[in-house]
Amino acid sequence: MNWLILSYYASQKGASQAEWLDDRVKGLSAIGQDVSVVGSLCAGLDAPYKLTRVPSMSWIDADFEKLNRGTPDRDTLLTSIVSMAFRVLGIIPDLLIRIVTGGIGEGRWGWLIPSCLVGAYRMATSKCDIVFSTGGPASAHVSAIVLGKLFRKKIVCELQDPLTGADIGRNISSRTLLSFVENMLVKHADLCIYVTQEAATRARHKYHSDNIVHVYPGAWPIEHSLNGRSGKVPAALIHLGSLYQSRNFDTLLQAVDALPPNIVRIENLGHVAADIVGRLNQRPDLVRISPLVPREQALERAKKADFLLLIQNNDDRSSVTIPFKTYDYLQLGVPIIGLLRNNPELADLLTRYGHHTADVSDVKSVRDCLTKALQGGHKITVPPDLTPVQAAARMVSLLEGSR
Numbered sequence: 586m587n588w589l590i591l592s593y594y595a596s597q598k599g600a601s602q603a604e605w606l607d608d609r610v611k612g613l614s615a616i617g618q619d620v621s622v623v624g625s626l627c628a629g630l631d632a633p634y635k636l637t638r639v640p641s642m643s644w645i646d647a648d649f650e651k652l653n654r655g656t657p658d659r660d661t662l663l664t665s666i667v668s669m670a671f672r673v674l675g676i677i678p679d680l681l682i683r684i685v686t687g688g689i690g691e692g693r694w695g696w697l698i699p700s701c702l703v704g705a706y707r708m709a710t711s712k713c714d715i716v717f718s719t720g721g722p723a724s725a726h727v728s729a730i731v732l733g734k735l736f737r738k739k740i741v742c743e744l745q746d747p748l749t750g751a752d753i754g755r756n757i758s759s760r761t762l763l764s765f766v767e768n769m770l771v772k773h774a775d776l777c778i779y780v781t782q783e784a785a786t787r788a789r790h791k792y793h794s795d796n797i798v799h800v801y802p803g804a805w806p807i808e809h810s811l812n813g814r815s816g817k818v819p820a821a822l823i824h825l826g827s828l829y830q831s832r833n834f835d836t837l838l839q840a841v842d843a844l845p846p847n848i849v850r851i852e853n854l855g856h857v858a859a860d861i862v863g864r865l866n867q868r869p870d871l872v873r874i875s876p877l878v879p880r881e882q883a884l885e886r887a888k889k890a891d892f893l894l895l896i897q898n899n900d901d902r903s904s905v906t907i908p909f910k911t912y913d914y915l916q917l918g919v920p921i922i923g924l925l926r927n928n929p930e931l932a933d934l935l936t937r938y939g940h941h942t943a944d945v946s947d948v949k950s951v952r953d954c955l956t957k958a959l960q961g962g963h964k965i966t967v968p969p970d971l972t973p974v975q976a977a978a979r980m981v982s983l984l985e986g987s988r
Contacts, residue, residue, distance in 0.1 A: 586981075587619045589713045591700055591728050592720035593693050595624025596632035597653055599877050601826070601909050602720040605745060608802060609719060610634045612973030616981065621711075623704050625696060626650040626668065639703045640668040643675035643695020671699065686759040693722035700728045708736050715984070719743040723766050730773045739984060742770045743778040743800075746906055747788065753902055771797060776984055783930050784905040800979050803971040804912035807884060817891070819850045820959060822922070824894035825883050825910050829858040831899040837924065838868065840951035848959065851894070854883055880913075887917055892958060895923040895935070899945050907931050912971055920963045924951060939965040 590610070594602035610620050610633075621635035627650055628638050641647060647668065675695050682694050707713070716738050718729035726742045733740035747753065748767040749760065771777050771792045778800050779785040785799035828834065834851065841849055852873045857865065865872045878886070887893055893914050897903035903926035911931070914921050915938060923935045924945035932942045943954035 586714040587712045588613060588621070588715045588717050589704060589707055589732070590620060590622045591704060591716070591718045591725040591732075592622060593625045593696055593700075593722045593725055594627060594720050595622050596628035596636060597625075598629060599879065600627070602745070604880050605802060605909055606720045607633070608805070608973040609743075609977065612803075612975075612977035613980075615974045616978050618977070618981070621707065623700055623707065625693070627653045637703055637707065639696065639699045640671045641675065641693060641695035642671045642678055642699055643693070644672055644679050645675075645689050646693055646695045647672040647675060671695075686762055687756050688759070690759055691722060692762075693724045695724075696722065697724040697728055700725065701731050704728060704732045705735065708732060708738070713738055715739045715741060717741045717743070719745070721745065723748060723763065726770050727766060730769060733775075734773060740774045741776045741778065741980065741984060742774045743780070744770075744784075745780060745909070746902070747779065747784045750784075750787070750902060750905060768792065776980070778980065779905075781905055781907050781930055783928075787905060798983050800976050800983075801907075801971055802909065802912060803973050803976045804916045805972060806967075807888075807913070807916040807918075819847050820891040821889070822849050822851045822892045822894050823887055823890040824851070824853045824896060825855060825887055825913075826853075826908070827856040827858075828853060828861050828896075829856075832896055833861050833899075834865065834872065834896075836899070836945055836948050836951050837894070837896070838871070839948045840955055841871065843948070843952045844955060844959075849955070854878065854886060884913060884917065887914070887919060890919055893917065893919050893921045895921055895925075897924065897926045897928065897931075897945055899926055901927070903945075904928050907934070911935075915968055915971060918965050918967050920958060920965060922954060922958055924954075938968055939963055 592606045594600045595606050597603045610622065613620050623637050623639055626638050626640050628636055641650060678695050679689060682689055716729045716733040718725040729740055729742055748763040771788065771794050775796060777797050779788060779797065780799060780802055782799045785797050789797045851871060852875055854875045855877045857874055862874065865874060895908060895911060895914060921935055921940035923931065923940060923942040925931055925942055926945050935942050941954050941958045944950040
């Protein structure tokens with residue numbers, strides 16, 4: 586089958602949404618599916634798949650795209666002219682979004698109309714069987730619904746995180762808009778994919794629809810040794826990814842302070858919000874902050890860790906989400922310390938393969954988890970069935986059986 590994929594962050598260097606899309610494209614291609622992608626100007630021209638870059642009709646998004654341009658030195662004159670025109674015209678939709686939701690969030694609504702127009706051209710001029718949206722902003726999902734209905738094609742919308750739920754949405758207006766969008770996706774998509782079983786269960790209960798499914802995205806197999814930790818002191822704990830808001834090291838550091846001194850060293854590899862940087866800079870003896878690096882380099886660093894830290898937000902959104910890095914972690918074969926919030930599904934996934942979990946909101950729970958982990962004796966196994974190829978095969982199987 587021929588898939589047209591809409592994904593705003595396609596091929597953006599360092600973006601987890603782009604890595605998610607890369608896995609989806611490679612997984613689908615591996616089982617014989619033909620794929621082309623519509624992305625934003627954040628995309629680099631070196632993407633390993635057929636890609637069309639589309640500017641947003643938004644002044645705010647234009648600033649973001651300028652800052653995160655994949656290959657700015659290779660833009661054509663036409664692209665530059667269109668981008669400037671869209672930037673100016675984008676003042677209007679930005680104003681409307683501010684009025685409707687009380688601010689500008691991560692929906693990238695200025696990308697909706699341009700992605701629809703370019704997607705329509707692609708569908709009118711080449712064969713397309715399925716319209717698939719994934720990888721972040723809600724605008725991509727709405728564009729997929731419009732195109733799928735307009736051209737009478739199968740529609741698949743994959744939500745990396747639910748659009749509605751506790752602690753999701755900036756304010757009441759934003760939550761109202763996201764609730765409307767999620768309801769529209771469930772109503773019109775042939776498949777609405779959530780990436781945890783709990784999120785899919787809650788959505789089925791809420792919308793009473795049989796087109797809601799869950800598919801774990803998985804990760805590619807990684808060469809590993811499964812030797813367990815080296816036993817050296819201090820033990821090296823590495824967290825890959827960003828720290829922000831309630832996803833931070835606060836309870837972890839309190840727990841470490843209750844252990845013998847100099848027993849661990851902690852490193853974060855990725856973006857850290859300014860307020861959290863201020864707190865961590867007060868602990869230079871314990872915490873090191875390292876800049877974001879490409880996925881392959883980050884995984885090479887992670888192989889050398891004694892433990893990998895998996896930290897969820899310390900709020901209710903974590904009960905229906907599984908961080909994407911979890912699947913890379915599981916493939917590495919390095920012991921994981923998961924600091925979770927009310928998520929039995931993720932806890933079961935980690936403990937099933939020999940890893941450790943604790944309640945991120947409970948300092949004693951975190952301390953006890955660290956103590957047990959540092960004692961060693963890990964029996965780590967690598968999941969044989971959590972790969973992007975198997976995820977793609979499950980998507981195709983579900984789609985063939987959908988209405």
